[in-house]
Amino acid sequence: MTGMIDRTELWIVILALGLGSFGLRFVFLGLVGDKAMPDWVLRHLRYTAVSVLPALVAPLVVWPGATEGEIDPPRLIAALVAVAVGLGTGRTLAAILCGFAALYGMFWLIG
Amino acid sequence: MSSTISKCFWRGFRDGLPFLLVVGPFSVLFGVVAAEAGLNVIEALSFSVVVIAGAAQFTAVQLLQDDAPTVIIILSALAINLRMAMYSATLTPHLGKAPLWQRAFVAYFLVDQSFALSAAKYEKERGWTTAQKIAYFFGTVTPICPMWYVLTVVGALIGNAIPPEYALDFALPITFLAMIAPMLRSLPHLAAAAVAMTASLVFSGLPLNLGLLVAGVLGMMTGARVELWTTAKQKEALA
Numbered sequence: 044m045t046g047m048i049d050r051t052e053l054w055i056v057i058l059a060l061g062l063g064s065f066g067l068r069f070v071f072l073g074l075v076g077d078k079a080m081p082d083w084v085l086r087h088l089r090y091t092a093v094s095v096l097p098a099l100v101a102p103l104v105v106w107p108g109a110t111e112g113e114i115d116p117p118r119l120i121a122a123l124v125a126v127a128v129g130l131g132t133g134r135t136l137a138a139i140l141c142g143f144a145a146l147y148g149m150f151w152l153i154g
Numbered sequence: 155m156s157s158t159i160s161k162c163f164w165r166g167f168r169d170g171l172p173f174l175l176v177v178g179p180f181s182v183l184f185g186v187v188a189a190e191a192g193l194n195v196i197e198a199l200s201f202s203v204v205v206i207a208g209a210a211q212f213t214a215v216q217l218l219q220d221d222a223p224t225v226i227i228i229l230s231a232l233a234i235n236l237r238m239a240m241y242s243a244t245l246t247p248h249l250g251k252a253p254l255w256q257r258a259f260v261a262y263f264l265v266d267q268s269f270a271l272s273a274a275k276y277e278k279e280r281g282w283t284t285a286q287k288i289a290y291f292f293g294t295v296t297p298i299c300p301m302w303y304v305l306t307v308v309g310a311l312i313g314n315a316i317p318p319e320y321a322l323d324f325a326l327p328i329t330f331l332a333m334i335a336p337m338l339r340s341l342p343h344l345a346a347a348a349v350a351m352t353a354s355l356v357f358s359g360l361p362l363n364l365g366l367l368v369a370g371v372l373g374m375m376t377g378a379r380v381e382l383w384t385t386a387k388q389k390e391a392l393a
Contacts, residue, residue: 048192048218056214056227057197061204063232069261071242072249085243086378090346091236092209093337094373097347098354098366099213099230100330105355109323118324125328129335136176138332146321146328 117149162286166271166293173267173298180208181302183325184215185309190322191215198310202303206265209333210234212326230366241269248276249291251284260288263295341384346377 104122106112125142129135181202188198193215201211210231217227241264249260271294276287316322338344350373357365 052224053193053197053218055224056218056231057200057204059228060207060210060214060231063228064205064207064210064235064238065262067232067235067239068242068264069258070239071246072257072261072264073254075243075246083378085240086381087374088236088240089381090342090374090377091233091240091370093334093343093347094350094377095213095230095234095366095370096209096330096334098350098369098373099216099234100327100334101351101354101369102358103216103324103327104331106358107324107327109318109321118321118327121324122327122331125331126335129332130338133336133339135332135336136179138335139179139329142328142332143325146324150319150321 117146117153120149121146159285159289162282162289163293163296166275166290167296168293169271169275170267170294170297173271174301177208177267177298178301178305180329181305182309182312183329184208184211185306185311186313186316186322187212187309187326188215188306189310189313190316191219193310195307195310199303199307202306206262206299206302207235207238209330212330216326226364226367230370233367233370238264241273244273245269245276245291248272248287249284252288256288260291263292263299265295265298267298268294342377342381345380346373349373349376 100122104119105114107115107118109115110118121142124145125138128141129138132138184202185198188201188211189195193201201214205211205214213234214227214231217230222230242261245260245264249257252260268291272287272291275290276282279286282290334347338347350369353372354365354369357368359365360368
């Protein structure tokens with residue numbers, strides 16, 4: 044199991060994330076106005092979400108905390124199903140539902 | 155004049171409504187994951203009100219549980235929100251003339267759904283005034299954002315009532331993969347995701363959870379580089 048979260052740290056994270064997220068959202072609308080951004084900056088920004096989120100998830104899929112870092116077939120298969128459905132249908136909700144269905148289906152099969 | 159502005163607001167409202175189907179469960183899930191991590195209802199709700207960005211909130215809670223250093227948690231979650239800066243830049247030509255207080259509220263409510271709807275609408279309705287565009291934007295967030303708060307509380311309340319057999323530890327990976335996969339519609343996006351995933355596994359031994367940031371940066375560089383190649387190839391093919 045994971046340890047208790049420190050309360051001071053929690054509130055620092057909440058406030059810093061709130062300020063930082065607002066800053067990122069406000070920077071152009073509020074401060075830059077109509078000036079254009081350099082192309083190379085925009086080109087990198089386009090790939091932030093599809094880089095950071097997979098990087099965050101990959102270790103959780105391959106070495107889940109719930110099994111103490113052992114590869115777990117039901118979780119691995121559920122992850123693959125979620126990706127396949129998301130790629131195939133383009134629908135996030137369908138991918139979530141199918142991923143969970145696969146996870147519970149595998150638990151049920153394995154027992 | 156005022157009647158057309160209220161019409162724009164309600165059109166935004168109608169367009170935003172279906173997104174409740176995606177945002178709603180996601181919000182409940184955040185409440186559940188936050189409760190599982192030991193956050194109380196007030197703390198979970200504060201996250202959703204102050205940060206109002208699902209993916210970043212999930213990331214922060216995960217890294218808090220992993221005992222990552224505070225600075226790394228903040229940087230990693232903000233890296234995920236870098237796309238908001240891009241949204242902000244995209245909407246600025248349309249909304250830049252609105253009063254500053256309105257732009258501040260737009261910034262606060264700038265989420266994936268309100269951005270996607272508004273950016274598409276502004277491209278189509280080029281004759282709209284700034285006031286009409288502002289009205290449409292706030293129309294899109296009206297059904298979505300209040301429910302984001304309310305359902306976080308619902309999730310946090312039911313969270314601790316869910317037994318471990320339901321494997322909710324895996325709700326976060328499934329949800330994130332389900333969000334990412336539909337975005338992988340081009341070669342640069344696929345390449346960025348593949349490199350970032352591989353790199354995060356390879357660099358998972360780095361201290362301070364730095365592997366995540368290294369992998370993120372490598373993924374972004376890959377995406378940008380492959381985009382340059384593919385557009386150059388397309389130009390060659392046309393020439």
